[in-house]
Amino acid sequence: MIDGHLDVPNTPTLPFIVGDGIGQDIWSSAQHVFDAAVKKVYNGERQVDWLKVLAGKEAFASRGMSLPAETIDAITEHLVAIKGPLETPVGEGIRSLNVALRQELDLYACVRPVRYFEGIESPVKHPERTNITIFRENTEDIYAGIEWDADSEDVQRVIDFLQTTMKVSKIRFPETSSIGIKPISREGSERLIRAAIEYALSHGLKHVTLVHKGNIQKFTEGGFRKWGYELAQREYADQLANGSLEINDIIADNFLQQILLRPERFGVVALTNLNGDYASDALAAQVGGIGISPGANINYVTGHAIFEATHGTAPDIAGKNMANPSSLLLSGCMMFDYIGWNEVADAIRQAMAQAFAAGQFTVDLAGADRTPLSTTDFAHAVISHL
Numbered sequence: 001m002i003d004g005h006l007d008v009p010n011t012p013t014l015p016f017i018v019g020d021g022i023g024q025d026i027w028s029s030a031q032h033v034f035d036a037a038v039k040k041v042y043n044g045e046r047q048v049d050w051l052k053v054l055a056g057k058e059a060f061a062s063r064g065m066s067l068p069a070e071t072i073d074a075i076t077e078h079l080v081a082i083k084g085p086l087e088t089p090v091g092e093g094i095r096s097l098n099v100a101l102r103q104e105l106d107l108y109a110c111v112r113p114v115r116y117f118e119g120i121e122s123p124v125k126h127p128e129r130t131n132i133t134i135f136r137e138n139t140e141d142i143y144a145g146i147e148w149d150a151d152s153e154d155v156q157r158v159i160d161f162l163q164t165t166m167k168v169s170k171i172r173f174p175e176t177s178s179i180g181i182k183p184i185s186r187e188g189s190e191r192l193i194r195a196a197i198e199y200a201l202s203h204g205l206k207h208v209t210l211v212h213k214g215n216i217q218k219f220t221e222g223g224f225r226k227w228g229y230e231l232a233q234r235e236y237a238d239q240l241a242n243g244s245l246e247i248n249d250i251i252a253d254n255f256l257q258q259i260l261l262r263p264e265r266f267g268v269v270a271l272t273n274l275n276g277d278y279a280s281d282a283l284a285a286q287v288g289g290i291g292i293s294p295g296a297n298i299n300y301v302t303g304h305a306i307f308e309a310t311h312g313t314a315p316d317i318a319g320k321n322m323a324n325p326s327s328l329l330l331s332g333c334m335m336f337d338y339i340g341w342n343e344v345a346d347a348i349r350q351a352m353a354q355a356f357a358a359g360q361f362t363v364d365l366a367g368a369d370r371t372p373l374s375t376t377d378f379a380h381a382v383i384s385h386l
Contacts, residue, residue, distance in 0.1 A: 006079070006303055008339045013049045015074045019084020020056040021313025022323035027084050029379035030328045033348060034336075036383045041343045051078070055097055056086040067097055072104055075306065082307045082335055084328060087315075098308070099145070102138045105304045107297035108188065109195045110136035111334070112280050112310065119356040120288035121367055127287050130263040133205075134283065135196035136276025137224075138297055140188045143273045147180035155179050184220040184272060186227045193228040195300050196270040197236060201245060205267040208232075210249040211275055224272050225249050256282055280310070291364050294330035296338070307335040321374045324362040326352065329382070351385035 018027045031050065038047055053071040060066045075081045086097040101107070112134040116127040124130075148155035158179050162168040171177055193210065200208050210229075214222030232240060232247045239245035250258065252275045259266065259282065271279055284293035295310040309328040317323055329352060333345040359370055360381045366372035373381060 006339055008341075010046045011049050012080070012339065013051050013078050014335075015051045015053045015071075015078055015081040017053055017055045017071070017081070017083035017086070018058065019309065019313065020058075020087040021085060021315045021318040023056075023084030023086075023309075023313065025319065025321060025323045025375045026309065026325035026328050029325045029375050030332060033325075033329055033351075033379050033382050034332050034344075037344045037347045037351075037386055038341070040386045041341075041347055046341070053081070055083070055101070067100055067104075072101075075101075075105060075304065079303045080305050080307075080335060080339060082328075082332060083309070085309050085311055085313045087313045099143055101306060102297050103144075105297075105299065105306070106139060106302070107299050107304060107306060108137065108139050109192055109296075109298045109300065110134070110138045110276060110280075111195075111199075111296045111298060112136070112284075112293060113334070114280075114283040114287055114293065116287040117292065117353050117356045119359060120292065120361075120365055122286060122288050124260065124286050130259070130283065130286050132259070132263065132266045132283060133199065133203075133268045134276060134280055135192055135199065135268065135270045136280060137184075137188060137192040137271065137273045139273075140184050141220075141273030142180055142182050144181070144183055146183070147178060150176050150178040182217075182220050184224055186223065189224045189227045189272075190231045191301075193224075193231055193270045194235070195298070196268050197232065197245065197247075198300075200268040201236075201239065206244065207246050207248070207265075207267040209255075209266055209269045210247065211252050211255045211269050211271040211279065212249060213252045213272075213275065214249075215251055221252075221272060221275075228270065252279075255279065259283055259286065284310070288365060290327065291324040291362075292326040292330065294327055294334050296331065296334045298338070305335070305338055307331040307338075321376060322363050322372075323375050324364050325375055325379060326362075347386055348382070351382045354385040355381045 018024055053074045055067050055071050059068055114130060114132050116130055148158055159174050197208050210225050212221040212225045214225045236245055281290055284290040290311045293310045296305055296307045298305040308331055311327055314323060329348060333348050336345040360373055361370060362378050363372035
């Protein structure tokens, strides 16, 4: 980073994590597309030096741990990385490696642009009206992982403190309750909302909407809303005055209704962590599914960023050359935009759009009327459209 901007050489070293399950299938194909696009656009003057780093099952098998220190060190050094999906057990075992990476590197902004590609089947009548960029706070809320299991000595101490010292009387079943803590701070909210506003202004987008549940959670979700308005008035008064920026807010459950009824009213949305998780998948479904939904986790201050496939590991089809690499491909486009190689990003997006318009899909998007392409064949199709 130099004066807040990335200084990118012609041959940057970019760490990558293959991922679990279908990660092996989609990474290999995506890398071929990335390299082909860079070569096509820059004619050999630029290229990526890919650096494999380990996380997940492959890391555990060879290092005895799911997230080795050398992986964090490599991403810390090189700033920008890309990854396939990593498995997260439900209910027990390790906490999410995805969350661990975000917290370890303080990647406070989860950025997910949601748009429609012509030719893809959607469950809504007008998917083309959905063109929304999500900014989800990434480090706070319930994802901080502060919780205690029911029947444990720790949870009983927490409940005793709440009832005795804090005079809390609304834990309905204290003998069998698990307890979790939801931290939401002014600093965490402001830096996320600032990133959303800066993105909107730099992309000529006027509307930034704060999505929250402040009608019920007055001081956490309500704080997110309040601090967002205060930040806008303090740091963007000129833009508010000249009309280049408008800030509004909406209750989270109403937002999930309105994105179905009138998605065109939203441009950039800023959400707390849990609400952002729900909304990201809901919006992805409107344009064809999470298989074509890209994502990035970014710290706009330090420059660190990890771009990722946003779907799961799909172990039932792993190794069968069936998986859709589109989420990883589009996340790669976000990565190339981030490092300033916008021509590469545009070339890949246009090639994917042409493939979709020509009816070239993997099995998850093909439907009953089309013959699906394998993972590798879809990648070859995209390369042919470059």
